[in-house]
Structures are given as structure tokens and as C-alpha cells.
Amino acid sequence: METPTPTPRRDVLDKMTRPSRSIRVVAKIRGLGDLEAGPANWASVIKPRFGGDDQTSSRKESYKLDYCYEQNEGNDIIFEREVKPLIQGVFDGLNATIIAFGARGSGKTHAIQGSDKEPGLAVLAVAEFLSRVEEIGRSISVSVYEISQDHVYDLLDPKRSTVTVPVKSISEFEKLYPAGNNSSKPMQKIASECTHRSHKGLIVHISSTSETVPSSKMNFVDLAGYEDARRKSSEGLNLIEITKVNKSIYALHKVVNALNANENHVPYRESKLTRMLQDSLGGKSRILMLTCLNPSFCQDSMYMMSLASQSCQAVNRTVPETAKKVKSSAKPMVLSSHKSQLTGSVSTSKKPQMHFSIKKAYGLTSEIKERRKLFDEASHLTKSKKISEKASSSSDIASAIGPSVQQEASSSSDIALAIDSSVQQEEQAQENQVAEENHGEATPAINNSLMLSFAEESQNIDKENCNSLVNKDVSPPISTQILKLSENFKSMMSTPLCLEFPPNNDTLPKVQALTGVEEPKTPMQSIGMSSRCEVGDMNSPWEIFNTLGTEVKKSYVQNYLQLLNTGSKEQLKSLKGIGEKRASSILKLRDESPEPFKELDDLKALNLSSKQITKMMKMGVGEIFS
Numbered sequence: 001m002e003t004p005t006p007t008p009r010r011d012v013l014d015k016m017t018r019p020s021r022s023i024r025v026v027a028k029i030r031g032l033g034d035l036e037a038g039p040a041n042w043a044s045v046i047k048p049r050f051g052g053d054d055q056t057s058s059r060k061e062s063y064k065l066d067y068c069y070e071q072n073e074g075n076d077i078i079f080e081r082e083v084k085p086l087i088q089g090v091f092d093g094l095n096a097t098i099i100a101f102g103a104r105g106s107g108k109t110h111a112i113q114g115s116d117k118e119p120g121l122a123v124l125a126v127a128e129f130l131s132r133v134e135e136i137g138r139s140i141s142v143s144v145y146e147i148s149q150d151h152v153y154d155l156l157d158p159k160r161s162t163v164t165v166p167v168k169s170i171s172e173f174e175k176l177y178p179a180g181n182n183s184s185k186p187m188q189k190i191a192s193e194c195t196h197r198s199h200k201g202l203i204v205h206i207s208s209t210s211e212t213v214p215s216s217k218m219n220f221v222d223l224a225g226y227e228d229a230r231r232k233s234s235e236g237l238n239l240i241e242i243t244k245v246n247k248s249i250y251a252l253h254k255v256v257n258a259l260n261a262n263e264n265h266v267p268y269r270e271s272k273l274t275r276m277l278q279d280s281l282g283g284k285s286r287i288l289m290l291t292c293l294n295p296s297f298c299q300d301s302m303y304m305m306s307l308a309s310q311s312c313q314a315v316n317r318t319v320p321e322t323a324k325k326v327k328s329s330a331k332p333m334v335l336s337s338h339k340s341q342l343t344g345s346v347s348t349s350k351k352p353q354m355h356f357s358i359k360k361a362y363g364l365t366s367e368i369k370e371r372r373k374l375f376d377e378a379s380h381l382t383k384s385k386k387i388s389e390k391a392s393s394s395s396d397i398a399s400a401i402g403p404s405v406q407q408e409a410s411s412s413s414d415i416a417l418a419i420d421s422s423v424q425q426e427e428q429a430q431e432n433q434v435a436e437e438n439h440g441e442a443t444p445a446i447n448n449s450l451m452l453s454f455a456e457e458s459q460n461i462d463k464e465n466c467n468s469l470v471n472k473d474v475s476p477p478i479s480t481q482i483l484k485l486s487e488n489f490k491s492m493m494s495t496p497l498c499l500e501f502p503p504n505n506d507t508l509p510k511v512q513a514l515t516g517v518e519e520p521k522t523p524m525q526s527i528g529m530s531s532r533c534e535v536g537d538m539n540s541p542w543e544i545f546n547t548l549g550t551e552v553k554k555s556y557v558q559n560y561l562q563l564l565n566t567g568s569k570e571q572l573k574s575l576k577g578i579g580e581k582r583a584s585s586i587l588k589l590r591d592e593s594p595e596p597f598k599e600l601d602d603l604k605a606l607n608l609s610s611k612q613i614t615k616m617m618k619m620g621v622g623e624i625f626s
């Protein structure tokens with residue numbers, strides 16, 4: 001008889017979703033409008049199973065987020081779980097920012113402003129503020145603005161620079177900030193008249209009563225929808241406008257990532273939006289990133305999801321020393337508290353996972369496959385574009401504000417969410433123990449940057465496989481090499497770039513030998529296997545590396561460059577051959593030049609000779625094998 005899957009209890013879910021870190025990244029799959037057809041069922045959230053194992057595997061694109069709200073979960077639930085807990089902080093003087101972003105039509109406005117039928121998060125928050133301000137002798141006022149093509153327009157009085165209007169009732173508020181796109185309401189549309197895409201912001205100011213409790217604010221931002229500029233430009237739409245919108249979306253994510261990584265330089269000046277929000281991003285402010293997802297297949301949504309996941313990964317991967325200590329001691333406590341509340345056994349070494357899967361009843365149609373392929377390409381192109389689209393304002397002298405984002409390392413909020421683009425649902429394997437070990441410490445940067453679908457292959461390449469090699473007379477040092485090598489290659493293979501990796505029998509003879517996989521299942525595993533003895537035949541790491549297929553080398557180089565293009569200073573410094581000085585030069589160059597590193601030769605811009613570049617690559621490869 002099958003053991004029933006323990007379902008997460010509401011109180012446990014609530015605990016897990018409660019914001020405990022400064023930055024939370026969640027997703028919401030949009031509900032369907034009245035006139036919309038039934039769901040295309042391309043995406044579904046698979047709840048974590050608290051018995052230990054997850055329900056899916058063979059994920060191609062898998063992204064981790066803090067939580068995902070499903071189609072039937074309304075704004076009221078998101079408000080209760082995500083926004084309401086921030087409100088007390090605002091009363092205590094801490095700013096908070098709620099940002100809805102996503103592709104066009106993904107439900108951002110519905111989430112923030114709401115509709116006639118369903119109040120949005122902003123309305124629910126104002127109602128909550130109003131219900132509490134009077135009794136504590138405080139008051140609220142609001143500002144409403146729009147950012148269009150890098151110009152900020154005050155929507156309450158376009159002629160004045162900053163307008164705040166006191167609000168005493170929800171009806172007063174609704175006159176200033178109408179639900180949805182209700183044009184009958186008197187909100188000024190100055191910017192919208194000349195353009196159709198803009199970011200819309202609301203600031204709820206809470207007055208101060210004493211010197212000890214300063215005034216504070218809660219920001220709501222309904223970002224303009226992301227669209228792939230290349231696709232739209234071909235349709236003759238306003239390319240400049242799209243590019244500006246996209247640029248500011250990237251700029252915002254860069255700020256979030258810099259805050260997550262505790263970087264000294266936070267690039268607030270790269271967009272008007274981040275400058276506007278500067279005092280509410282960083283420091284002790286709380287941020288909620290709400291990734292809105294279209295209910296039917298949408299390439300742009302996929303890209304937004306990947307950006308969101310990067311922000312979320314950044315939260316999890318860069319833990320300051322002090323927080324690390326907290327983490328190691330706090331984690332078992334949190335898990336054991338789950339354990340005590342749940343029936344069945346909960347592995348203390350495992351986090352519950354929530355999967356967001358892209359489902360097709362049976363196989364992907366060639367059209368979808370093609371689109372996904374395009375997405376994979378787009379996501380990489382756009383990552384490069386992210387750098388190349390740096391604002392001309394990057395020449396501004398950036399104000400380096402030292403953020404002190406407190407990384408509360410609470411595993412209770414670490415629900416993993418993954419986009420699952422598998423054709424069929426399979427049982428998900430046990431989380432790789434090696435990965436688990438790496439998470440606790442400073443994981444090598446290349447691994448960190450590529451953890452998106454880490455679980456995919458980890459099921460098949462785990463310590464047991466390696467141990468079996470050890471048992472077959474492979475010396476322990478080699479088994480350690482095998483573990484590290486398999487980890488690095490798993491990461492490399494699991495990036496979107498590697499998804500289309502051809503299962504060429506000649507490509508990776510050594511990889512599979514090293515991973516010890518016996519029954520090929522995934523493309524990676526279906527690569528021909530050669531004798532284990534070859535491990536002993538290898539000379540230097542560089543020689544080993546040179547025996548691998550061109551695709552693997554290219555992938556390594558691309559991932560390395562991508563890390564140089566996007567990694568934080570600490571991540572850069574974790575690469576062999578990059579110290580404080582070189583890491584600073586890379587960051588400086590990234591700030592100054594719009595061009596990302598596309599090939600190894602580009603590293604010459606760092607005053608490196610060809611010889612030095614090759615040496616750096618060799619050292620990187622050596623690290624994989626050491």
C-alpha cells in the first residue's frame with residue numbers, strides 16, 4: 001500500500017512563508033480573467049512533501065524561490081502572509097518595498113492595485129494602516145508616481161515635484177489610487193498619454209510621533225511588463241521604450257543582488273526607479289519581490305522567473321560570516337521545530353522543496369521546444385545585454401552606500417521552488433549530500449552561480465556512486481576528485497546553456513567515467529562511458545580538461561565569463577587567480593564599460609596578457625580537479 005504523502009499544515013506553511021529575511025522573492029501564477037479560456041496547464045506548483053523527498057525530477061530549468069502562490073490563491077492570502085508582517089516594521093520605523101514584476105499581462109497591476117472584484121495588496125495595506133494609526137496617534141499620507149522612459153511624473157499633481165496627500169479613509173485612498181485600469185477615476189495620466197508602458201509607484205508615508213520612532217514608508221511598485229526587445233522590435237513597436245523598461249528591470253535586480261551579496265557598491269544610480277527607491281532598498285528595509293507569472297506559456301515569464309531565481313539564489317548563497325554562524329546553529333532548530341509539528345519523519349538534512357513545473361500532457365510540441373530553445377538563447381543573450389545596456393548614467397559618480405542587509409538565515413523560509421520543464425513527471429531523487437555540505441560553507445563560486453537545476457542530475461551522481469568507485473579500489477584522493485569533478489560538471493550541465501547539450505558519445509568520455517553512472521538516463525548520462533582506469537592516466541588538470549569535448553570547454557569558458565560579468569566581489573575573489581585588486585578592476589570595468597566579457601580575449605581589458613588569461617583558466621580548471 002502506498003504511504004500517503006504528508007501534506008504541509010497551514011500553520012507550518014504560514015511559518016515558512018513568513019518573511020524572515022530582508023529580501024524575499026516569491027512568485028504568483030496569475031488567475032484567469034472572466035473571458036479567458038481554461039488554463040493551458042503549462043505550469044503548476046508541486047507542493048513540498050514533508051516526508052523528505054520531492055515529487056519531480058529531470059528538471060531542465062529549475063529555479064528556487066522562497067514561495068509560489070498558485071492561481072487560486074488571491075491577494076488576501078499574499079497580503080496576510082507576505083505584506084502584513086512587514087507592516088509592524090513600518091510602524092517601528094523601517095521602510096518596506098513591495099515590487100511586482102513580470103512579463104506583460106502577468107497580473108502585476110491586479111496584485112498591487114487589484115480590481116473592482118478583488119482589492120490589491122496596496123489597498124489591503126492601506127486599510128490595515130488606517131485601522132491602526134488612529135489609536136496610536138499617527139497618520140498616513142500617500143504619493144502616487146509613474147516612471148516613464150526614465151522620467152518621473154507625479155500622478156497626483158503633475159505640476160508639482162512631490163505631492164503627498166493625507167488619507168483618512170479607504171474611499172479617499174481609492175480616489176487617489178484606483179483599482180486596476182479604471183480610467184474613470186481621476187488619477188492623472190500625464191505620462192500614459194504619450195507612452196503605454198511605465199512603472200507605477202505608490203508611497204504610503206507613516207507619520208512620526210516621537211524622535212525614537214522615525215517616520216517611515218511602504219512602497220508599492222507595479223513595474224512595467226518585461227518584453228523581449230528583439231521580438232517586439234520586429235513587430236515595429238517602440239524599441240526604445242521596451243529597452244528602457246527592461247534596462248530598469250535589470251537595474252533593480254542588480255541592486256537587489258548587490259544588497260543580497262552585501263556588496264560595498266550598490267548600483268542605485270543606474271535607473272530612476274532605483275534612485276527613487278534608494279532609501280527603501282537596503283539598510284534595514286524589507287523588500288518583497290513578487291514575480292508575476294502568466295497562466296499560459298510565456299517566454300518572457302520564463303526569463304523573469306530566471307531573474308527572480310538569481311535574486312533568490314543570491315540571498316541564499318552569500319551569507320556573511322556572522323550570519324553563517326547563526327545559520328549553522330539555527331538550521332537544526334528550525335528543522336526540528338518542523339519535525340515536531342509534522343507527522344512522519346523529516347530529514348534534517350533536507351529542505352522541503354516546492355516545484356513549479358511546466359507541464360505538457362505528453363511531450364512538448366515542436367513549437368514549444370523551439371520556443372524554449374529560443375528562451376534559453378534569449379536568457380543568455382539578455383544576461384549579456386544586461387551589462388551592455390548599462391545606463392549612460394553609469395558615468396555618474398555612484399554613491400556607495402554600505403548596505404547592511406541582515407541575512408537572517410532561517411531555513412524555515414527557504415522553500416525551494418523550481419520551474420520544471422520536464423516532459424514527464426518522475427520521482428525526484430534524494431538531495432545530493434555533497435550539495436548539502438557545500439551549502440553550509442563557502443561553495444565554489446562557479447557552482448553557486450549555476451545552481452538553478454542542481455537537483456536534476458544530483459539524483460544520479462551522488463556520494464554513493466562515488467563510494468561505489470571507492471569500494472572498487474579507487475583510491476580515496478581520487479574519489480574526492482570524482483566528487484568535486486562531478487559537482488562542477490553537474491552544475492555546468494544543468495545551466496540552461498547546457499540544456500541543449502548533445503548526447504554525443506565522444507564528447508565526455510571522462511566525465512561519465514568519473515561520475516560512475518551506470519544506467520544512462522539523462523543526456524549527460526547518455527554520454528559514452530570509458531574505463532575508470534583513465535582517471536589514473538590523466539596528468540595535469542589542464543591535460544584532462546583538454547581531452548574533453550569542445551562543447552564542455554566552451555561551456556566552462558562561458559560560465560566563467562558569466563561569473564565575471566555578474567558575480568559579486570566575494571564570488572570573483574573565490575576564483576583562483578583573482579584577488580582583491582583584480583576583483584576590484586573587474587567591478588570597475590563592469591561599471592564603466594557597457595560591454596560584457598564575451599570571450600577570453602576580452603579579459604585583456606583588465607590588462608591581462610594572453611598568457612595570464614590562460615594561466616587563470618588553468619588555475620580554475622585545476623581547482624575543479626583538485
Ligand SMILES: Nc1ncnc2c1ncn2[C@@H]1O[C@H](COP(=O)(O)OP(=O)(O)OP(=O)(O)O)[C@@H](O)[C@H]1O
Nearest residue numbers: 030031032033103104105106107108109110224225
Ligand atoms: N488573479 C486574477 N484573477 C483574474 N483575472 C486576473 C487576475 N490577475 C490578472 N487578471 C487579469 O489579467 C489581465 C492582465 O492583468 P494585469 O493588468 O494585472 O497584468 P499586468 O502584468 O499588470 O499587465 P501589464 O504588463 O500590461 O501592465 C487583466 O485583464 C486582469 O484583469
